[in-house]
Amino acid sequence: MTAAVEIKGWCPGARRPMPSGDGLVVRVRPHGGTLSIQALRELAEAARRFGNGQIDLTRRANLQIRGVSSETLTPLWALMDALALLDDSAEIEAIRNIVINPLAGLDPAEIIDMRPVAAALEQHLAADQTLHGLPAKFGFALDGGGRLPLTGLAADIQLKAVGRDGERRMAVGLDREDGVLWLGTTARVDSVGAAMRLAHHVLSHSPTRRAVTLPSDAIDAVIAELRLDASTAMAIDPAATAQQRRGLIALTGQSSVIGIGVPFGRVDSATLTQLADRLAERNVSEVRLSPWRTLYVAADRALAERIITDAAGIGLIVDDADPLMRIDACSGAGCCASTELATRQHARVLAAAMARTRFAGTLHVSGCAKGCARSAPANVLLVGKGSRYHVVRNGTVRSAAQGVLDPAVLDVGASALFETGEKVHV
Numbered sequence: 001m002t003a004a005v006e007i008k009g010w011c012p013g014a015r016r017p018m019p020s021g022d023g024l025v026v027r028v029r030p031h032g033g034t035l036s037i038q039a040l041r042e043l044a045e046a047a048r049r050f051g052n053g054q055i056d057l058t059r060r061a062n063l064q065i066r067g068v069s070s071e072t073l074t075p076l077w078a079l080m081d082a083l084a085l086l087d088d089s090a091e092i093e094a095i096r097n098i099v100i101n102p103l104a105g106l107d108p109a110e111i112i113d114m115r116p117v118a119a120a121l122e123q124h125l126a127a128d129q130t131l132h133g134l135p136a137k138f139g140f141a142l143d144g145g146g147r148l149p150l151t152g153l154a155a156d157i158q159l160k161a162v163g164r165d166g167e168r169r170m171a172v173g174l175d176r177e178d179g180v181l182w183l184g185t186t187a188r189v190d191s192v193g194a195a196m197r198l199a200h201h202v203l204s205h206s207p208t209r210r211a212v213t214l215p216s217d218a219i220d221a222v223i224a225e226l227r228l229d230a231s232t233a234m235a236i237d238p239a240a241t242a243q244q245r246r247g248l249i250a251l252t253g254q255s256s257v258i259g260i261g262v263p264f265g266r267v268d269s270a271t272l273t274q275l276a277d278r279l280a281e282r283n284v285s286e287v288r289l290s291p292w293r294t295l296y297v298a299a300d301r302a303l304a305e306r307i308i309t310d311a312a313g314i315g316l317i318v319d320d321a322d323p324l325m326r327i328d329a330c331s332g333a334g335c336c337a338s339t340e341l342a343t344r345q346h347a348r349v350l351a352a353a354m355a356r357t358r359f360a361g362t363l364h365v366s367g368c369a370k371g372c373a374r375s376a377p378a379n380v381l382l383v384g385k386g387s388r389y390h391v392v393r394n395g396t397v398r399s400a401a402q403g404v405l406d407p408a409v410l411d412v413g414a415s416a417l418f419e420t421g422e423k424v425h426v
């Protein structure tokens, strides 16, 4: 039997896959950003059996299986259902767009373990059918603090743990044009209710049904309704960022986690299967997903070095300084019909030039002006137009181009680009 596919042109799900140049893209949303190693292995195998063997790690801490057909979607759904990863409807799946810290419950430096908060929010969102009218991209970020904070992650509604002198509260924030607007704090037990009320206000009062366009009088009304404490006694540290995201991250005593980066967020079935097998051999039970294309596993220090060696041996990134982790590149030619440029192949050439020139900034390689791989500004941005790239510095796909780069002379042109910081026309 063939699945009845409701196809929408954006924001893929499992119940509502997105057509792409290489078939349907099916998104898997692990609850609490956590997968058992067995589930990871089964999904890797499913990508080979039911898709084209390619898997993406997304910026919302999800997995995407690519190259699925309308015939293979049904058995893929059956597998996801058996793994408790298939929602009852596309609406429930879409609304539980929640990101939490990948080390939640593991990190002794965190202020609040966000896993139970995320589970409660998921339940409330699934049960509240009115909120199923929010757009599919509407999302929540729950930041418990600690070594891997979610600072800078865009989401319509944010909850962020704050603490002082043993007291812990939850700051409530809204996405605005210039970043997060923190409205005040509430007690931890009231935080899920506050997020739900805020979502209702956005649905009722925002012309786009996104937080960014919620009018200021509606914001004032919700602050009063929720009785948020707007004092600065528990101010948010806006500069809180991770010291390190890849490799060995020591926690306490002999415990540690290992960050395993995936170049461009794309991994093939064979590599992911090998990783799952190596992790199972090292008695690792689960893997955590993150918004920065890095998987995390917990292990004693004695096993951590072996896991790092295993991951590096199959081409994954355990060196935080690797320039590949500072590059965003969309899938490009072969996967997307909007470009003739092999963006990821070009990005690997550019990574070598970044290392050679000691360029420490960020690079975005986009096959066209849509800019799917990154919305934030990058230090250097190449935007495909026809057979060449337009060069932008410190901007986004909407910024004015300052030069043109021909992929035929990419290596030479890239060195000039990273070394001089001046206009490029090769």
Ligand code: SF4
Residues within 6 Å of the ligand: 330, 331, 332, 336, 337, 338, 339, 366, 367, 368, 369, 370, 371, 372, 373
């Ligand atoms: S940025 Fe353009 S070329 Fe790249 S994946 Fe998106 S639509 Fe395709």
